Amino acid sequence: MVDFDATPEGEPVLGALLSLPELMGRKKVGPAEIDTGLLTGSWRRLVLSAPHLEPGTVDWKAYTFCVLEQLHRMLRSKQVFARNSSKWGDPRAKLLTGEAWQQARPTVLASLNLPGEAGAHLAARAALLDGTYREVAARVPDNAQIVFDDDGRLHFAALEPEPEPASLLNLRAAVNAMLPRVDLPEALLEVMSWTGADQAFTSVTGGEARLKDLHVTIGGLLVAHGCNVGYTPVMGGADALKYSRLSHVDQTYLRLATYRAANAALIEHQASIPLAQAWGGGLVASVDGMRFVVPVPSVYARPNPKYFGRRGGATWLNMINDQAAGLGGKVVAGTPRDSLYVLDVLYDRDGGRRPEMIVTDTASYSDIVFGLLTLAGFAYAPQLADLPDQKMWRIDRTADYGAFQDAARGRVDLARIERHWEDILRIIGSIHTGAVRAYDVIRMLSRDGRPTPLGDAIAHYGRIAKTLHILRLADEPGYRRQIKVQANLQEGRHALARKIFHGRSGQLYQRYQDGMEDQIGALGLVLNAMVLFTTRYMDAAVTRLRADGFDVRDEDVARLSPFVRHHINVLGRYSFQLPDLPGGLRPLRDKHAADDE
Structure with a gap:
């Protein structure tokens, strides 16, 4: 039995709901026994004036559906609520x-x-x-960026793309060529060795003893969930990658809280890299949604023909700062406007500085x-x-x-x-x-x-x-461009996320919200690890190029992107052997080397 209560606006609906048992099954119900104030639109005709009704009676069946429709509306707006309920309270x-x-x-x-x-x-x-x-x-007479139509409404001229000088193209080509080629699991293990992010994965039982090669098992699970490929492709002969070990660690160590703690370590490390500091100070952030089709029955997926066709889907509303670090996110049903959740995402960051400027799209x-x-x-x-x-x-x-x-x-x-x-x-x-x-x-x-x-x-x-x-x-055209740059950064992150989350056609096969949040938490962590790996090696490449006398300009460095993905293999070859790195990093490739790996 649900214990309902209501605000003054919802009290008539709640009263009508509680009176329904007295009406059901009766042959005759009079208008004085129902709340005619709830009869809006066609309900008034269906309840009071249906052709089959005897004079002085109402259709209590139609009235029941009218009350239930009003109840649903009031529950959604929380004018009627369930006591002691987290969702409907x-x-x-x-x-x-x-x-x-x-x-x-x-x-x-x-x-x-x-x-x-x-x-x-x-x-x-x-x-x-x-x-x-x-x-x-x-300043309007001197402002060529805006015009007013005959009704006095404001229009903006389209922003011209920023030119890419030869120095930027040369720098980008050289840096991208120098990045070491590596399989995704090895990149994850290397990032863990830099940041200690694997230490954030603690047992739900509270035990402090660490399993042998736990970081390898965690790396395997992050690939399994983040790439949406399941256990089979990452299973191997090593004990750390056997099915029983993967299943145990998955259930015991991987959960939303540990994903978030690990992500905080990645965010902190990203902010310490000079190249990331050249991109921004971490005070500008954007929030946007990435959509996933959910092809299995789930009350947490909703239809949205624009994004999901005839099927239901979910949205990962996530936040990224101007240093390319994903600060956190939230999985929501596919249909609501993002604006309902933006503040919750902002106040529930995994880590990083509190942003001052927030960029969103129109839906938010x-x-x-x-x-x-x-x-x-x-x-x-x-x-x-x-x-x-x-x-x-x-x-x-x-x-x-x-x-x-x-x-x-x-x-x-x-x-x-x-x-x-x-x-x-x-x-x-x-x-x-x-x-x-x-x-x-x-x-x-x-x-x-x-x-x-x-x-x-x-x-x-x-x-x-x-x-x-x-x-x-x-x-300020520069203000418009700053917003556009941050929005493009988010689009680049989502494109990389699609590349990573490639298994099962990129669809989310989770029926419950906890499962969705855990799997998307793995994707977010893998995404940040790849960006951190790329940023650190890009930073090393820029440093090497400067030492070699290459034409490296600060304005060009600020336009490098950490969302390139040619150097990290995410498809089908999953090696978990981390090589000995006496200098802390892999050797950089020659900037003139052909990409034959």
């Missing part, structure tokens, strides 16, 4: 309240640099928006998400599709913003934000402290696609940041 019950909120409040405000009173803060945001409008509008955008990310201290920089359809917002109705006058047709209501400021702080504080998932909060802030009053206040706050983002896109 009430997210409001997890929000910080009373004494708990008062104790956490000073720390939250200090860490997020938010004021307790909204007045001065909102006035400063209004002044920033007004000043930015005026500054950007003044909404005004509420803009507001929450801004409140959480992130500079949100989504790629906005169909920019002419994006409304720009102003606070001062009477201000003259020149060329933006017609585009700035929306008005931000500061009074609405100020009225809800304490609840806004409590919402973001509850997310920041981990008391509640951002996914649940965002669902709670919207009902049937429409924001609640509190959600609308957060959306108004987000519209200030959204408009500042659009103005910066219009005014």
Whole structure:
């Protein structure tokens, strides 16, 4: 028996649900015995006016389905919820309240640099928006990157691809030729020897004794799961690669927590390499989804014809920083908008520095998400599709913003934000402290696609940041290019992930979410290990080339990609013999050598 409860909005539906047993099986049910307020759309005709009904009666069967439809809608928006349930429970019950909120409040405000009173803060945001409008509008006559159509809507000129000078092409060719050729298992074992990542795999029983050659077994399992090929291709004569040993270690040592701990070691090592530091400081990150068809029956896979055809699928929403390190991710059903989960991914990193700027695609955008990310201290920089359809917002109705006058047709209501400021702080504080998932909060802030009053206040706050983002896109081509570069970095990572996850046609054969997260955790770890292997050897190659007098320019080094894959074999030949490396690294190949291996 499920113990349901409801918010005031959900109480009528819950009441109707509880009254259904009294109606079922009866020959006659009158209108006074049902809640006619729930009869929306065609349900009113089906329940009250069906041709077969006697005067003064209703169709209780149709009414039952109407109530169940309303119940499903209310469960999804958490207006009806199950007590003591993690998935279907009430997210409001997890929000910080009373004494708990008062104790956490000073720390939250200090860490997020938010004021307790909204007045001065909102006035400063209004002044920033007004000043930015005026500054950007003044530069419009000299700005060839933007145009306004007859309706005053803003359009961007396409970004021209950055030219690739001969010095970059020569450097890229030389570095790629110098990378040692290696099988994937050997690369994994070598990365483990550098980082000690294999030490993160501890027994679920808590035992401290380490099995002999445990790192070899772990390497075999990472190949089996990360390449989606199963045990058979990695099994060998060595005891560490026999079926019984693989199965035991898989069940005892490999789980989401140990994947994450191992990944933290890889992220830290990646950040220490000079070449990775030339790519970025680790403060810019992007979040995007990689889709997998799930061809087996699973309640955790959802249909999405755009990505999965007629079958169901799941999405790996993952985050990568500008040093090419995957910071973590989350497996979600294939259909929801990514925006519901972006904050949860950001707050649940495996390791690395907390990013300051977040790049996403359009699917991860909404005004509420803009507001929450801004409140959480992130500079949100989504790629906005169909920019002419994006409304720009102003606070001062009477201000003259020149060329933006017609585009700035929306008005931000500061009074609405100020009225809800304490609840806004409590919402973001509850997310920041981990008391509640951002996914649940965002669902709670919207009902049937429409924001609640509190959600609308957060959306108004987000519209200030959204408009500042659009103005910066219009005014700074370098900002647009930075966003594009980070988005391309994520696409490169996903392309490499597809190359690795090649078995079973790249489809995910896991029925349960835990199994999906474990296998994708293995893929993420193998992916980061390959990137780390490539980055370190690229760094060594750049150092060698500089010592040899090769034309190595800093601007070219910054454009090298760690997602090349010609030098690592992931198909069918799995050697787990790590050679003796007295110098710590394999010898680099000659930059003029033909790629005949």
